[in-house]
Amino acid sequence: MKIAITSSGEGLNAPVDERFGRAANFVLVEVDGDERKVETVPNTQNRQAAQGAGIQAAETVHRNGAQILLTGHVGPKAFRALDAAKIEIYSGIKGTVGDALDDYLAGRLQQTHGADVEGHW
């Protein structure tokens, strides 16, 4: 199982970035039993996009093989793209990447079934 978490830094101790499309980085965590393989993928190109950042960010998450996304907010176009790849979305996430991961694994998060903000919030 691979989980993508938007972050303003790198690794598990970094804070969650509440933005999705224009997040600084994606921290990708491969969870296999008790094992955690952590990798940070930058989102530089999408951050500078004039438009459609959320769509391309969704593609980045998908291309990196994540099936689960933990983030602050997801707009309508990003939601449509993520939904097309059947990526599960958990929004409204704050705190550190590590805490978000623990919350998810402990089943404390609730899945989001639609955009929770308008675009460009």
Added chain:
Amino acid sequence: MSRTTIAVASGKGGTGKTTLSVALALALAKRGEKVRLIDADAEEPNDHLFLDIEPQDPQEVTIPVPFVDEDRCKGHGRCREVCRFNAIAIMDSKPLIFPELCHGCGACSLACPEKAIEEKPKVVGWLETAETRGVDFIQGRLKIGEPMVVPVIAALREREADEGWTIIDAPPGTSCPVIESSKGTDHLFLVTEPTPFGLNDLELAVGMARALGLTFSVIVNRAGLGERGVYEFCEREGIEIVLEIPFDKHIAATYARGGTLLDADEAWEAKLVELAHNTAKEVRP
């Protein structure tokens, strides 16, 4: 017969583009000259309010947007690679298209090795026409919910008059819609007001006009408000101020009732006709 196209832009909104454009068109028409007035502020056209007309005969403006034949698509993703507007994502090896971001450039259908993309027209707005007091009027109207006004303005630009005058009332700002409204015109009037906001946006508008290689001049509206910055800027930059419209209660009251500069004082007719002819002389000495 000669033809002259003049665009009216401003940078800052509410400086008097419409006031000038409508009065200029009416003044020329009153002298029996052939005038086409184009309201290119298609997000909220308002010239018709001052002309007291209801533009009719909506003609559709469309852009081509891609549709994918899923049986043919092999998921190469070439369409996504060439899209400059992030309007295509490849999810689960299939292209997902976001028509609201599409600029209708057609690159995706050209790039597809499987010829799996067909472009179909999508309505983004309308052109509407009317005729009043000798002015041949056209306005653009963007469809509600459509984010891109440029295709509507491009369609308006194709309707410039072959002879006589074309006056284009541009949208505010200095971005794509204004560039589309003013590029390639014979002259650009930049309407400003003597305030710090007017000055700030005039500087941006002058930068745009220079980047487009346009000949331009400045018109100061609400002259007498007290700020000198606009005048100092124009002097420093060698930009001619060709007209001043005073900060005047009577003009404001007339405007508020839906009247034009010519209704406020008929002396404007001669001034505006002279301005137009002087401008045309500069274009074709």
